[in-house]
Amino acid sequence: DAASPQFMQVIDDVAVDTSTTSPTADLMDYSAAGRRLFVGTASSGSVVMMDTTTDKVVKTFAFGSPVEQPRFDPADGKLYVTIPHKDSIVELDPSSGKVVRTLKQAGCRPTGLAINPSRQLAMVACSGSMTVFNLRTGLDEISTTVPGGDIVAYDSAVDRFTVGSSHGPRDSAVGVFDGSGRFVGMVAAPP
Numbered sequence: 001d002a003a004s005p006q007f008m009q010v011i012d013d014v015a016v017d018t019s020t021t022s023p024t025a026d027l028m029d030y031s032a033a034g035r036r037l038f039v040g041t042a043s044s045g046s047v048v049m050m051d052t053t054t055d056k057v058v059k060t061f062a063f064g065s066p067v068e069q070p071r072f073d074p075a076d077g078k079l080y081v082t083i084p085h086k087d088s089i090v091e092l093d094p095s096s097g098k099v100v101r102t103l104k105q106a107g108c109r110p111t112g113l114a115i116n117p118s119r120q121l122a123m124v125a126c127s128g129s130m131t132v133f134n135l136r137t138g139l140d141e142i143s144t145t146v147p148g149g150d151i152v153a154y155d156s157a158v159d160r161f162t163v164g165s166s167h168g169p170r171d172s173a174v175g176v177f178d179g180s181g182r183f184v185g186m187v188a189a190p191p
Contacts, residue, residue, distance in 0.1 A: 012055045014050060014055050014056075014057065016039045016041060016048045016050070016057060017041040017044050017046070017048070024041050024042045024043060024044060025039050025040075025041065026039075026040045026041065026042040026067075026068075027039075027040045027042075027068060027069045027070065028040065028070065029069075029070050029071045029072050030052075030072070031072040031074065032074075033074055034072075034094075035051065035052045035053050036049050036050065036051065036052065036058075036072070036094070037049070037050040037052050038050075038070040038071075038072055038079060038094075039070070040067045040068060040069065040070050040081070041067065042066055042067065042068075043066045044066075045062060045063050045064055045065050045066055045067055046060050046061055046062045046063060046067065047060075047061045047063070047067060047070045047079070047081055048060045048061075049061070049079075049094055059094070059097060061079075061081075061092060061094075061097055063081065063083055063090065065083050065085045065086055066083070066084065066085060067081050067082065067083055068081075068082040068083070068084055068110065068111045068112070068113070069081070069082045069111065069112050069113040069152070071113050071114065071115050071122070072094070073115045073117055073120075073135065074117050075117035075118070075120060076117075076120070076135065077093075077094075077095075078091050078092060078093060078094070078100060079091075079092045079093075079094045080092075080113060080115065080122060080135075081113075082110035082111060082112070082113050082124065083110070084109040084110055084111060084127075085109075086102075086104075087104055087105055087106055087107065087108050087109060087110070088102050088103065088104050088110070089102070089103040089105075089110055089113065089122065089124060089133065090102050090103075091103065091135075101138070103133050103138055103140070105124070105126065105131050105133075105140055105142075107126075107127070108124065108126035108127065108129075108131060109126060109127040110124045110125065110126055110131075111125050111126075111127075111148075111149070111150050112124070112125035112149055112150050112151045112152035112163065112164075113125070113152055114152040114153050114154035114161055115135070115154060116154050116156070116159075116161070116179045116180075117156075118156070118179070119179060119180060120134065120135040120136045121133070121134060121135065121179070121180065121181055122135055123152050123154065123161040123163070123177060123181060124152070125148055125149035125150060125151075125152050125163055125165075126142075126148050127148050128144070128147055128148045129142050129143060129144045129146075129147065129148055130142070130143045130144075130145075130146050130148065130149070130163060130175070130177070131143070132177075132181035141181065143177075143181070143183055145175070145183045145186065146163055146165050146173065146175030146177075146183070146186055147165055147167055147171060148165060148167075149163040149164050149165035149166070149175065150164055150165075150166060151163070151164045152164075154179075156179075159178060159179035160176055160177065160178060160179065160184070161176070161177040161178075161179070161181070162174060162175065162176055162177075163175045163176075163177070164189075165186075166189075166191045167191070172188070172189050172190060172191040173186045173187060173188050173189050174186065174187050174189050
């Protein structure tokens with residue numbers, strides 16, 4: 001509760017991964033329209049969908065391989081999940097739990113993912129590059145100006161993608177791309 005007198009007081013604790021002895025809640029995304037929180041369980045290979053009005057897990061989507069970033073796209077109502085070991089971004093219909101399609105990029109090993117819903121573009125951090133997927137057509141374009149990364153974000157107010165690219169003491173950076181996926185610039189950063 002951000003408004004509590006104790007500031008950021010924990011009001012609930014939800015177990016999202018009960019399949020292992022060391023449960024994991026890793027990367028997540030929120031859908032304001034559906035009041036749903038999507039939580040990746042990393043090595044357990046699933047994404048859980050929580051109802052934030054009840055703080056209950058309502059569905060679990062199993063992928064059979066470790067997952068990274070789940071992202072909900074409000075424009076098409078689909079959930080996109082990066083699966084590094086399968087070189088894939090899986091598009092899932094959260095209402096039915098069915099995989100709609102799989103976007104592949106050989107050798108990508110995708111981790112971070114962000115979506116520009118107005119253009120239906122997904123910026124994906126691969127192991128050594130960045131890839132922009134057109135979510136309407138499935139076509140992709142690779143950029144090696146930023147050497148991969150981990151966390152990718154999209155800010156609609158400034159129409160920019162940002163990527164944290166932490167590789168070592170000399171080549172770590174924050175990369176910036178415009179909302180269409182064109183490289184804008186890069187700033188060196190500590191790892």
